[in-house]
Amino acid sequence: MSTLTAGEVEKRIKEIVARIYRVDPSKLTPQTRFIEDLGADSVTTIELVAEIEDAFKIQVPDEDVEKNQTLGQAIQYVIDKLKAEGRLK
């Protein structure tokens, strides 16, 4: 599996979030809240998790989903996962 930089991870996740929530990616910030700002519900949340799992070839246990309430937290979560697997440049 290829290695990624933190910047690439952030860019990819922003693209995924923008597509799922139909928003302009340039308007997303680390502080963007999934529920309050993007209107995330159970359906879009599971969709987001699945897209991230597929894009980065990681597994996100259900109990970790609730811990990531903002875009910044989600990005950091993926970065930490990839780092633990030796897949972060």
Place this chain on the structure above:
Amino acid sequence: MERMKVCLFEDGKEVDFFPLTMTRAVYELRCGRTTLLEKLADAFGKGAEVCLHSRDYLTDVLRERYPGYLVNSLGERDDVLFVNGRWLYKGEQIDLKDEYVGVSGDQIVLIKAKKETVKKYWGLPIPEIVKKLSEELGRDTVKANLAQWPWDLVFANPEMIKYDFERLGKRGIHGKVHGHVEIVGDKDMVYVAPTAKIYPYAVIDTEEGPVIIDEGAVVYSFAFIQGPSSIGEGTYVMMGAKVREGFTAGPVCRVGGEVEESIIHGYSNKYHDGFLGHAYVGEWVNLGALTTNSDLKNDYSEVVVYINGKPVKTGSTKVGSIIGDHVKTSIGTLLNTGTVIGVMCNVLATDISPKYIPSFTWYVNGKLSKGAGLRRMLKTAETMMGRRGKKLTEPQVKLYEYLYEMTRQEREYYIELFYKKAATFTE
């Protein structure tokens, strides 16, 4: 007949039965009471060694399902009868001469070849052997109907039920049939198996054809079953269900509401009200309450079905949905005329559905996505199977992982189309 091998083969056209044949060989499709395989094995396989040819990625699941058969192997050298797995065999009398290629139009139906002829090709892939023999041996026309598309199975279902009823060789009521069950028509055209049960005020109508109620099946009160119909082992027909002519339920299904001229392969639920007509439903499908499919367009014009994403004219005004294994629909889902739903999809379409939903996607209120992803879809599959005492085995998991990758490009293409709001699929 001398001892020989009988090899059911796929000839490349099995992909036109997707998504139904993504998870099974084409001869495992059901038409009538049984699968095509059961009919062909019964007709040609007695005293013979049966071999099954299919796509490589199905090898492990086929070996698991049929431990007594060779899969993708001919084993020891022998005389061989190759039989096309798409054959809707209905008892045709075939003269198995020494060696020849039986054709129907330009399609190979069967090839009978002696060991001495086959041995020079032994060891080649089975499709290669079939090709070489078809070029070497003389041809003769045989009377045979090969299914070309999934809806052909639905169209052939009524006559195949009649054939299977005669082939079954059993008649009469042997199960627990409570008082006030009415049989309308010839009582000799009903078979109620010894462990089947029919509750009071159910009606069985054999005026148009036979009705089979198989072992462990239950028909609840106020259900109406019109023949020809076949209710499989362990299947429940719920209270008040309206089962119209030409319906087959395989094993361990739940059938409620209204069904007509459809096939539910097995282990699937349509518990509640809603209409299912001229449809083929795979295994482990759950159709939520009030899920309804259209099988007739409002202008009575020819139904077009998207097979592998390409429009195919059916030549018929009555075609319902083709639903792959492990699909779930929400309450109140409305399926457009001739809709195809791929494997493991989750469909919430309270507005009319698109006509093609690619495998492993979620269609939720106008939006197509990857949904919960394969890992969670497999977990749901495991849960549903567990409720019926079945396990999701390793070969099955590997198959779905393979299919997920096989369908990735198509899925991403359609998700992109929906994202751009470019997909309409109204025709």
